[in-house]
Structure formats: structure tokens, C-alpha cells
Amino acid sequence: MQDLSLHILDIVENSLSAGAHRVEIRIEEDLKADWMTLEIVDDGAGMDEGMMQKILDPFFTTKTTRRVGLGLPFLAEACRESNGEMTLQSSPGKGTTVKAAFQHSHIDRKPLGKIGDTLIAILAGHPELDLRYEHRKDGADFILDTREIRAALGHVPLNAPPIISALRTQILSALSELGI
Amino acid sequence: MPRLNLEDLKKIKDSVEDSMRLREGGFRARVNVHMGTCGIASGARNILTAVMDEIAKRETKDVVMVTSGCAGLCNREPMVTVEILGSSPVKYVDVTPEKMREIFAEHVVGGKVVEKYALSRGSEATF
Numbered sequence: 191m192q193d194l195s196l197h198i199l200d201i202v203e204n205s206l207s208a209g210a211h212r213v214e215i216r217i218e219e220d221l222k223a224d225w226m227t228l229e230i231v232d233d234g235a236g237m238d239e240g241m242m243q244k245i246l247d248p249f250f251t252t253k254t255t256r257r258v259g260l261g262l263p264f265l266a267e268a269c270r271e272s273n274g275e276m277t278l279q280s281s282p283g284k285g286t287t288v289k290a291a292f293q294h295s296h297i298d299r300k301p302l303g304k305i306g307d308t309l310i311a312i313l314a315g316h317p318e319l320d321l322r323y324e325h326r327k328d329g330a331d332f333i334l335d336t337r338e339i340r341a342a343l344g345h346v347p348l349n350a351p352p353i354i355s356a357l358r359t360q361i362l363s364a365l366s367e368l369g370i
Numbered sequence: 371m372p373r374l375n376l377e378d379l380k381k382i383k384d385s386v387e388d389s390m391r392l393r394e395g396g397f398r399a400r401v402n403v404h405m406g407t408c409g410i411a412s413g414a415r416n417i418l419t420a421v422m423d424e425i426a427k428r429e430t431k432d433v434v435m436v437t438s439g440c441a442g443l444c445n446r447e448p449m450v451t452v453e454i455l456g457s458s459p460v461k462y463v464d465v466t467p468e469k470m471r472e473i474f475a476e477h478v479v480g481g482k483v484v485e486k487y488a489l490s491r492g493s494e495a496t497f
Contacts, residue, residue: 191410191411192411196410196411196415199405199410199415200407200410200411203405203406203407203410203439207439253406253439253440256406256408256440256442256444259407260407261407264407304415307415307419308415310419310422311405311415311418311419311437314418314422314435314437315403315405315418315435315436315437316437330371330372331371332371332372332373333373334374338374338376339374339376339379342376342377342379342380342383343379343380343383344383344387346383346386346387349435350386351422351425351426351429351430352382352385352386352426353379353382353383353386354422355422355426356378356379356382357374357379358422360374360375360378360379361374363372364372364373364374365372367372368372
């Protein structure tokens, strides 16, 4: 993947395939400590011990359309390349947490990329998903929670074109304020 | 701290509610952007943005955009499936944002399949 925002989109698609109704994405950029951490938490089906041992094998997949499962191995590699590591926590019926850590200043750390476009892609493609996004960067933060958005919209769907267009403008503006 | 402006969203919500009441119900066309790992890695997100832009620009009310997983032909991603109510779905391959805009204008709006970009015409209508 070209950047981390595409990895995040890919992992969230995994969460949705696992039947998640709520996904939380947490990003923390600590420039002083020189770390960037990414956490994706879902309430999907979760994995048992057997699947956890195979999940980083690029030739293991739960999909039937192909014979490789590259998303998690690619993300693990992206962490290793920038002196970090990826860890997984999961149990059947309790969801999965993917934690990825990167040395912030490492020359091989992939850029975050267009995270705003990733958020919009998730909201537009899966308007029923409960999504919370928290991004902290050196004391400032941006939080998006679809529960608040739905409370404001009532029964109007989140992916109605004028709504998603307005959300896109607002999200990009808020991220820009954070220097992202 | 930057936050979303929920008041602005509430104002837009009122105008969307009006147009929802006017629409006769149901969508005429569905555009499915495939978002497996292969699709995401090869640019599916930009295709999604192009579709949203076209829907917003044309103020189209009867087209729905959806996403799905890997379609199984990873080396031809990004792929998009266009389904017009009553017609067979058409799979487009090696899609770029520019091709997507062409497909939107000619097929989604105009009803004419863009054969030079299409892989196949299937029989498994889904709505």
C-alpha cells in the first residue's frame, strides 16, 4: 500500500467482513517521543488461537475468491520497516484489536496519506457502521463519531450525497487544522 | 480543537428530507466499487471519490454507490460493477478516475455500456 491511510481502509474492511457494527480508529502522533501509533478496534466475530497463528501468513485467507491474504502481513511489514511492530488481540465473539507502532521520524515510515478520503470511503460505503475516529497530534486532537452525526441527521442516511459531500469538506478542513 | 459542525449538517438534512419525500422510491442504478486489499492497493479509493463527485456534481438522486470485497480478479483491479435496474450487471476492469467519469456519464446516466472498458456482462442481477 502506498500509505497508512490505505492500510487503515483495508483493515477496517476486514472488520466489516468479520461482522463488526462498531469500529474505533485511534491515531497518536507523539513527535517528542518519536512514535506514531495506530489502533483499530472492532466488535466483529474475533479470531480463535488457531486463526491468530495463521493470520500473518500471506497465503492464509478466509476469503474464497483468492488464495492470498496480504493486508495484515503488509501492515506488519510496514511497521518492521520503520523500527516498529504490529500486535493483534482477538478472541471469538469479542472482536479484534490491531495495534501498529512506527518510529515517527524513520525514513522508511510510510506517510499517513489522505486519511480524510479513507474516512469518507468508509462512511460512504458502509453508512450503517458505527465509526469513531480519534487523532491526537502533539496536544491537539480531532474526534469524529458517527453517533453524534446520526443524532444530528435523524432518519436521513449518512451517505445521502449532500450529507457525504458536506462531511468530506468538514473532515478535510478539520484534519488540515491539525496539520494533517 | 477541530470538530465537525453538526449545525451545518442539520441544515443540509432538511433539504435532503424534502428530496427523499419527492423521490418515487428505490434506486435506478447501483455502482459497486470493489474494495478488497487488491483494489485498495491499486487505487479503488480514488474511484470511489470520482463516483461521489459525479453524483454530487450532477445532483443525481437515483444512483446508489456501494462497496464490496475482492471480486477475485486481482490483477485487473480497480474494478467497478454497474447495475442498472432491469439489466445485467456489467463489470469494468482496470478502472481509473477518468474512465470512471466516462462510465458514469455514458452507462450510469446514459444507459449505454462502455464496452472498451468492460470485462463481462453477467446474469446475476441483485436488485
